[in-house]
Structures are given as structure tokens and as C-alpha cells.
Amino acid sequence: MMSDTVQPTGSKPAQPDGSPPVQEAAPAFSPLYRQIKQRLVRSLQAAEWQPGQAIPSEMELAARFQVSQGTVRKAIDELATDNLLVRRQGKGTFVASHAEQATQYRFLRLVADAAPHEGTDTRLQRQLLTCRRMRAPAEVVRQLALKPGDPAVQVQRLLLANRPEGPVPMVLEDLWLPGTTFKGLSAERLVAWRGPMYRLFEVEFGVHMVRAEEKLRAVAASAEDAALLAVPAGSPLLLVERLAYTYGDQPMELRRGLYHTEHHHYRNELS
């Protein structure tokens, strides 16, 4: 590791080095704690610490970066609000992961209408339909920022709710991943995996999903989709198009979900 000192980008400590005064009208001023934050993100991106693992203590990081503990603290605070890190008093600060119970299906906003009765199994069953490798279609190339001709992995699956009368289809998902990053992904691995798919991505491919953007629409079920979801053709379905990002705002997954919302709904909090 090399010199790790940090300087504010402000104009007060006149830069003695011949650094160019090219101000592109935007950069303005980046406080120290944001530079620390960026460094931490880069460390996460470089997988210096794995999801679920602890990062160094605030004191250690302060020493490494040659700043006060308070400055490191502010950087970590922001990363914690961004859900990149998780603070645990008395224990340390940990890299966020999709393994913990609390955040397991963080991006799935579908909930049952009625308050679940005591003992109702709210977990969803999974049923893999397809998992294949191919050249990425144009739309996938565009959204995942691939190069034309790059490989992609397509996965299709059903999520089913556990009802007394048996499992009923609830969500039909169709998702696309960059083929180079997800080289070893196969139907076998997907079927064998217990737990959230995003956790599998962390464990097997070192990819942690940080955030996502979704576009929602109401659509009529095609004959094909209707059959898979066991609803009449033409039924209204909630179409959820998701673009999920990993560290550094890099798009990593394109997911198209069809939700059957007769007894469930998509929950959202506005503020």
C-alpha cells in the first residue's frame, strides 16, 4: 500500500505541485470524508473485504487514512445509509450482504394483502424454468452496458406462494446477467442453492447488488405467461422491470417480473 494521505480539494491550501487548474465548472469541492468514502467503495469494489465480513475499526481506518476518527465515521455513516455497510455497536462495521434474515429479499416488495395468520408460511417456493447462455440481445447489451456480441445468461423461474391447497404461482421472472462475470452459472447450481439468489451471486461470483431501479406497469397476461401463472389469458398483471447495480453504479442484472396481484401487492414507502 502506498502513501495514504488525503487533502481537501478546496482552494485554501494552495497546491504547490503543478496540478492543472482545469475546473470543469462542476467539481466544486469534495470534503475529506467523501474522499474517504470513495476509497472505501473502491476497496469494496476490489473485494478487499467480503460481504458479511467486518471491515477494520474506525480507529484503524483513521490511522490508515491519516484523518481523525470523526471523519472516518462520517464516511462510514453515509455508506451505512447507502446500505453498503452495516454498523453493529460493540462488534464492528460489516460489509452488507443478502445473507442476513432482515435483508434477505430486500428488493422483493411483494407482500400478501392480509396480515399473515399465525403459522402461515410466507416464504416463496422457487421453480427454475430455464437457464441458458447466449449472445446478449440488443436490449440487454444496452441496459447492462455490454459490448455487442458479449455473452449473457438468461434465467427464467417461477416463485410460488405456499397456500393450504398447495403452492400457487405468484411471480414469473426472466432475468439476464453478463455472461463473462457469471461464467459458471448453471441450472444445477441454481436448483441446488438454498437461500436468496443474490446471496448466491455473492458467494459464487463475488457480485453484491447494492441498489436497483424499477419500472412498474400494468399489462395483460399473454397466453404463454397466463399458462405459467395459472391465470386466464388477458388477466391484469404487474410488470416490474428491474435494473440492479453493484458497487460503483455498475449495472449487473436486468430482471423482468410478472406479478400476480390478486392477493398480493407491491408495497412502497414514499418520503
Add this chain to the structure above:
Amino acid sequence: MMSDTVQPTGSKPAQPDGSPPVQEAAPAFSPLYRQIKQRLVRSLQAAEWQPGQAIPSEMELAARFQVSQGTVRKAIDELATDNLLVRRQGKGTFVASHAEQATQYRFLRLVADAAPHEGTDTRLQRQLLTCRRMRAPAEVVRQLALKPGDPAVQVQRLLLANRPEGPVPMVLEDLWLPGTTFKGLSAERLVAWRGPMYRLFEVEFGVHMVRAEEKLRAVAASAEDAALLAVPAGSPLLLVERLAYTYGDQPMELRRGLYHTEHHHYRNELS
């Protein structure tokens, strides 16, 4: 105003007064800055400062509450993240309102599919359908925490997108408000008002909406709704049920929206 000193609720400064040691297993510990935060919320609730107005400076508040500036700062920081306050460097801290350009339709997540062309009018026209006063229906009583028999105001309206070929219906809204709080609300006032409805609520009724919860579903258009939205009966529509809250988590508005999502979508960010 009375004594304004604050004490941590922690156990270290042994309470000399005979305050009961009843620990209900939950309260745990409330840091100073959270108590300050609560006080500020109560001041907002009491309309001590109006939406859009500046609150006292950090130094003034620190003096008033007998704490350091840093503690006030942390309280305000949280209120700013909660969107109750807005900080403006060099100017002061202001009570959030639905008047500013940036946050005008903060709760409306409907956006056009295509990037709007230069000069396209993205604003929506409003067309009031009904505004009437009545005894609140059971569902409204429940959701708005009213008493049975309490009055309510029902408003129905259309939002229309401006297209080259003229305005086309996009959203059909049906909303319910507590009749006592919204005593003077009438069709005339609604029609005359220019700007966001939530801003009208602030100006005329002193009600500021802080946050909201939404439940989304795909439904088939009824004959009636279809006619108003100018779509075929049975068309898939996005049903958005919103419960909006004012200061202190008090439910204040129940809104049911039907979105036509053929050329628009509901945008959501997950993190």
C-alpha cells in the same frame, strides 16, 4: 416557554428524583439529539414555523436547548434526511414544503416512458370531477383513524397528459380527507388553485404531508373507470392506494389512483 434543559435518559447520571425505575423492556436509551429531534418535530406539529419558512439557526437552538451546536446539528441532520427540513448552506434551515420546484410532485412516481423531447410539456392538466362532503365510510374511518360518524371530504379528479393531439387522461384519482381538518375545502377552491394539491393543503389548512405508504396492484378497468380514462373496458390499469401522513405519523389522506401505464410507468428506486 418553560425550562428547556434536557437530560440523557441513560442510567449513568443517577436520577436524584424519585423517578420510577419501570423499564418496559423497550425504551432502552434515547440520546440527547433524539430528544432534540422530537422537540423540533413537536414544534413543527404545533406550526411554530410554517412550511417554506426558516427555523432558528443552529446556534440559537443550541442555546435554547442548552446543548452544543453539534448535538442540534445531528438532530437537524436526521430531520433533513426524513424530509421534514431542508438545509441551505449560507441561508439557513427551512421547513420542507410542497411548493419548491424540485419537490413539487414528490409523491407522484408516474413518468413518461420515452425521454421527453425538447419542448415537450411534461406537466399534467387537472380536471375536477367531484368534491363532496359526507360521513366517512367504514374503510376511510379505519385508515384515517377517525371516529365512526366523522365527516370526510371526497375528491375525484382526472390528471391528463399534454399530447400533440390534445390532453389524454392518464390518472383517475379518488381521495378522502378528514372533514373537520379540511372544513373549507370546496370545488371552487380546488379549481382555482394553481400548483400542487399538497401545497394547497399547507396554505389553506396547515397540513403538510411528510411521507406516504403505497400499495400497488394491476387491475382490469371497470366500465366506469374505462370511460373516464378513455380506454377499453377490462384494460389493465395500475391501482395505487396511498395513505399519506403528516407530522407525528398521523394519517391524513387516503388516495386511490388508477394509472394508465401504456406510455408511462411508475418509477421506483430500491436500496
Add this chain to the structure above:
DNA sequence: CAGTGGTCTAGACCACTAG
């Protein structure tokens, strides 16, 4: 008990706004 994050303070200085 040592080590972690969490709170609170006091003071210096910077960035931004407006008179």
C-alpha cells in the same frame, strides 16, 4: 475486561449567501 461503535462537547476554520 478490552475493544467496538455511539454520543457529546468545544473550538477552529471553510464554503456559501446576502446586504
Add this chain to the structure above:
DNA sequence: TAGTGGTCTAGACCACTGA
């Protein structure tokens, strides 16, 4: 230039965890 919020520091002490 005065007043606001924003950053950074250093130090003291508290709350929580686990050995």
C-alpha cells in the same frame, strides 16, 4: 462583512459485545 450551514479535529465518556 456578518451570519449561516459544513467540515475537521481532539478528547472524554457511554453503550454494547464477547472473551
